[in-house]
Amino acid sequence: MSLHVAFRRRFAGLSLDVDFDAPNGVTAIYGPSGCGKTSSVNAVAGLLRPDAGRIVLNGHTLFDDRVNLPPNRRRIGYVFQDARLFPHMTVAKNLDYGARFAPDPADLATRSRVIDMLGLGELLTRRPAGLSGGERQRVAIGRALLSSPQLLIMDEPLASLDPARKAEILPYLTRLRAAGGPPILYVSHAMAEIAALADQLIVMAEGRVTHAGPLTDALADPIAARLIGGSEGGALLPATIAEHSADDLTRLDTPAGALWLPRAPLAVGEQVRLRILAHEVMLSREHPQGLSALNVLPGQVLQVSTGADKVLVQLQLGQARLLSAITARSAQALALAPGAACFAILKTVALIQTG
Amino acid sequence: MSWLGPEEWQAVALSLRVATVASLFGLPLAIGMAWLLARKRFPGHGLLSAATHLPLVLPPVVTGHLLLMTFSRNAPLGGFLDRIGMSPAFHWTGAAIAAGVMAFPLMVRAIRLGFEAVDPRLEQTALTLGAGRLSVFWTVTLPLILPGIIAGGALGFAKAMGEFGATITFVANIPGQTQTLPLAIFSLLQVPGGETAASRLVLMSILIAVGAVIISEILARRAQARLLA
Numbered sequence: 001m002s003l004h005v006a007f008r009r010r011f012a013g014l015s016l017d018v019d020f021d022a023p024n025g026v027t028a029i030y031g032p033s034g035c036g037k038t039s040s041v042n043a044v045a046g047l048l049r050p051d052a053g054r055i056v057l058n059g060h061t062l063f064d065d066r067v068n069l070p071p072n073r074r075r076i077g078y079v080f081q082d083a084r085l086f087p088h089m090t091v092a093k094n095l096d097y098g099a100r101f102a103p104d105p106a107d108l109a110t111r112s113r114v115i116d117m118l119g120l121g122e123l124l125t126r127r128p129a130g131l132s133g134g135e136r137q138r139v140a141i142g143r144a145l146l147s148s149p150q151l152l153i154m155d156e157p158l159a160s161l162d163p164a165r166k167a168e169i170l171p172y173l174t175r176l177r178a179a180g181g182p183p184i185l186y187v188s189h190a191m192a193e194i195a196a197l198a199d200q201l202i203v204m205a206e207g208r209v210t211h212a213g214p215l216t217d218a219l220a221d222p223i224a225a226r227l228i229g230g231s232e233g234g235a236l237l238p239a240t241i242a243e244h245s246a247d248d249l250t251r252l253d254t255p256a257g258a259l260w261l262p263r264a265p266l267a268v269g270e271q272v273r274l275r276i277l278a279h280e281v282m283l284s285r286e287h288p289q290g291l292s293a294l295n296v297l298p299g300q301v302l303q304v305s306t307g308a309d310k311v312l313v314q315l316q317l318g319q320a321r322l323l324s325a326i327t328a329r330s331a332q333a334l335a336l337a338p339g340a341a342c343f344a345i346l347k348t349v350a351l352i353q354t355g
Numbered sequence: 356m357s358w359l360g361p362e363e364w365q366a367v368a369l370s371l372r373v374a375t376v377a378s379l380f381g382l383p384l385a386i387g388m389a390w391l392l393a394r395k396r397f398p399g400h401g402l403l404s405a406a407t408h409l410p411l412v413l414p415p416v417v418t419g420h421l422l423l424m425t426f427s428r429n430a431p432l433g434g435f436l437d438r439i440g441m442s443p444a445f446h447w448t449g450a451a452i453a454a455g456v457m458a459f460p461l462m463v464r465a466i467r468l469g470f471e472a473v474d475p476r477l478e479q480t481a482l483t484l485g486a487g488r489l490s491v492f493w494t495v496t497l498p499l500i501l502p503g504i505i506a507g508g509a510l511g512f513a514k515a516m517g518e519f520g521a522t523i524t525f526v527a528n529i530p531g532q533t534q535t536l537p538l539a540i541f542s543l544l545q546v547p548g549g550e551t552a553a554s555r556l557v558l559m560s561i562l563i564a565v566g567a568v569i570i571s572e573i574l575a576r577r578a579q580a581r582l583l584a
Contacts, residue, residue, distance in 0.1 A: 101485030127581075147483075
């Protein structure tokens, strides 16, 4: 699949000038509220008419100076922040709503697979008014999927849920991603969700795309990490559960090398993601001795980026790139420069389940 | 209904027929007009809204006279209907037209409120699921405004049952033809000794009105319950 988006649209307080491509998988659109994320995906879905531009999905022009397909002919599923279930229909009727309009409606096997994947079997005869926020959102996702979309847009699907509900839904989303459904445009301002789900990252600010590329590269890139802002920069590593030790640790194989984590309740061979935030990585020029940290990896400095607050050091560790946030004083004391050999001490490694 | 005389019963039956026809034919038109006023912005929107409400504020006798002029043999519409033998003048269909015109603004108001209460984002969602505009209207909008339509229909029916001024001006007061319940009550009160019969019709009138309100209340609750259960 391929989605090409390039358009302009002026609003009273914001002028949108957006240009990006989204390949297969999950493409996250990240940025502060008001930066134009939702307007951008609305333009893709046909809910917002650009002033000018071109939007092409899988070779079909959805919008240009002659074409403007209505939303119902774009074959784009949309999961809104508020689930927007039809209140006069049961869950089953909501789920089946899109099928009657799809040129190639989901068959019964697909229907029951989606219902199983999202855990909707118990809810089918219920009405939306009686569902919890998390249940509603799951129904909304199923309803969008069963309309057989070529692309699925999710606009902050977890933002209106409390942390417990978020934690309830996130596994369904990672399952959806693993099940190889339609490509997804995922709008969010929560990097934790993006780290768990996305393959590609688009960063937006004030109506423009400021960064676009693979998520793992973006998180380990000092310039992109500064665009993402705050303490979100770091690294995202694909990892495989390799073994569980007798002393309750789990070894994971990653492109950066083997890492030990407190025992994870996962089977050997399972794929996960590891998130290592830049401020959780300490640096040492020599191999540290007498240290409680389990994970110390040798590497090489790729670049040193001095910013307003911290120095971001990009490291090559094996096949992977990591970021370390250190103070300017430490950077000077260690005499870090591109090519310098050093050791990364990983204080905290967060494991994200992806399947 | 042995307590009603044949002429009284005739008035009740005529009124029920007139009010039913008036609200059944008026309802689709009222839904269209309410949709136009609630959802569309166009030049002349305010004018159309005011025109819709005219029968509510004009003296009924004026509305009746305007109908008389519109459907007279000398007017284009009236002349055409006369040629094809469907002139409503001094005919029960004329009473239904008068009742429908008078009930129209009430129906439009109730249904318009219904339209305005429907979240347009639900209709937008239906679009993203592949439904065309017409399908969205049938499958999402219409079911959601059903309580408003029921309320509008009941209100229109009750108004049509009670219509007096425009009816008597437009189609006169002919027993068996255009003498509806209110007109019959009026006539009975004009003759000495008619009070007893008038009271019977008044009671009948109250029964029908209360019945209509109760039935619409039950229907509206049922429609509402489907949204909440």
